Amino acid sequence: MLNPLATHAGARRLITAAGAAPSVHNTQPWRFIVRHREYVELHADPDRWLKVADPRGRSLRISCGAALLNLRLALRVSGHRPVTWSVPGAGDGSPTLLAAVRPASAAPASAAEHDLYGAIKTRRTNRQPFTGAPVPQTVMDELITTARIEGAALVPLRAPASAALLEEVATAEEALTGNRGYRTELARWTSGQSDSDGVPPYVQGPRPIGDLAPVRDFARVTRERVRFEAHPQLAVLTTPGDGPADWLRAGQALQRVLLVATLHGVSASFLNQPLDLRDMRRHTDPRHPGGHPQVIIRLGYGPAVPRAPRRPVPELLRAA
Numbered sequence: 001m002l003n004p005l006a007t008h009a010g011a012r013r014l015i016t017a018a019g020a021a022p023s024v025h026n027t028q029p030w031r032f033i034v035r036h037r038e039y040v041e042l043h044a045d046p047d048r049w050l051k052v053a054d055p056r057g058r059s060l061r062i063s064c065g066a067a068l069l070n071l072r073l074a075l076r077v078s079g080h081r082p083v084t085w086s087v088p089g090a091g092d093g094s095p096t097l098l099a100a101v102r103p104a105s106a107a108p109a110s111a112a113e114h115d116l117y118g119a120i121k122t123r124r125t126n127r128q129p130f131t132g133a134p135v136p137q138t139v140m141d142e143l144i145t146t147a148r149i150e151g152a153a154l155v156p157l158r159a160p161a162s163a164a165l166l167e168e169v170a171t172a173e174e175a176l177t178g179n180r181g182y183r184t185e186l187a188r189w190t191s192g193q194s195d196s197d198g199v200p201p202y203v204q205g206p207r208p209i210g211d212l213a214p215v216r217d218f219a220r221v222t223r224e225r226v227r228f229e230a231h232p233q234l235a236v237l238t239t240p241g242d243g244p245a246d247w248l249r250a251g252q253a254l255q256r257v258l259l260v261a262t263l264h265g266v267s268a269s270f271l272n273q274p275l276d277l278r279d280m281r282r283h284t285d286p287r288h289p290g291g292h293p294q295v296i297i298r299l300g301y302g303p304a305v306p307r308a309p310r311r312p313v314p315e316l317l318r319a320a
């Protein structure tokens with residue numbers, strides 16, 4: 001099989017897939033360097049790091065991990081095995097380097113791998129109200145298994161734990177929006193000024209009726225209010241540790257879970273406000289001895305939603 005990194009078109013295809021990953025506030029905090037047409041490096045882009053809401057670079061690495069999973073899948077469907085080195089905290093003179101991936105020869109991708117790759121284009125964050133229909137247990141079980149493949153855990157919550165978490169989200173949201181630095185940073189990424197990044201108003205979704213919102217409040221003033229599902233189905237993605245390698249792993253697990261959910265017609269959005277607040281206060285969370293929470297996910301069935309913008313590949317890709 002021809003090494004996809006040997007041609008510009010091949011490299012473009014890989015980076016298009018990687019760049020379609022979800023990222024915190026759609027910051028797309030990644031850059032890719034193809035070295036000697038042999039391997040591709042994934043770098044964090046410090047100019048796109050949320051220094052207020054993400055002081056540890058946790059969400060940044062989760063985002064880059066999601067891009068890494070897409071890159072690995074794109075290599076797989078090109079008939080290669082992605083040999084991946086993860087260096088998420090390396091201080092080797094190139095502190096932005098998070099991982100490197102080299103294509104090795106392998107058997108052709110399976111139909112399931114092709115399906116997952118196909119879902120990269122159709123996956124969206126869906127901030128609309130969901131129908132309230134429960135995600136079947138068989139699908140939840142598959143999502144749980146999927147997270148494990150990448151070394152993370154997906155923990156579905158039931159009442160009363162999910163109601164308690166919604167309370168926590170509301171409290172965190174209030175604390176966050178009371179922080180001027182947070183508001184300024186959020187506005188920078190949600191004003192809709194850019195047509196290639198950020199969370200523009202057309203994907204922000206409506207404001208929920210009631211105090212316990214199952215979505216992040218992106219813009220408090222102008223939007224209509226609608227009723228969301230009464231009992232949002234929440235799940236928490238956790239990792240065994242809480243360091244840079246865990247965050248990169250969480251991102252890969254998150255994206256794999258989201259792609260499998262997409263294939264089942266399951267929509268997802270995120271409510272990470274309590275985790276952002278914890279990071280901003282420099283707290284670790286002692287209440288989760290079984291795993292460190294990295295992403296709070298809402299699952300269900302929502303209407304079709306538009307695609308959030310993406311940066312053009314030439315902005316992301318450099319050859320060296």
Ligand SMILES: Cc1cc2nc3c(=O)[nH]c(=O)nc-3n(C[C@H](O)[C@H](O)[C@H](O)COP(=O)(O)O)c2cc1C
Pocket residue numbers: 020021022023024025026027059060062063066123124125126127198199215216269270271272273295307308
């Ligand atoms: C680590 C991480 C945290 C996120 N947190 C939130 C969140 O709290 N609220 C939210 O609505 N979206 C959240 N998102 C979703 C992003 O805003 C979304 O991925 C981005 O806008 C791109 O849109 P897309 O997922 O539809 O491609 C998060 C995504 C990641 C990777």
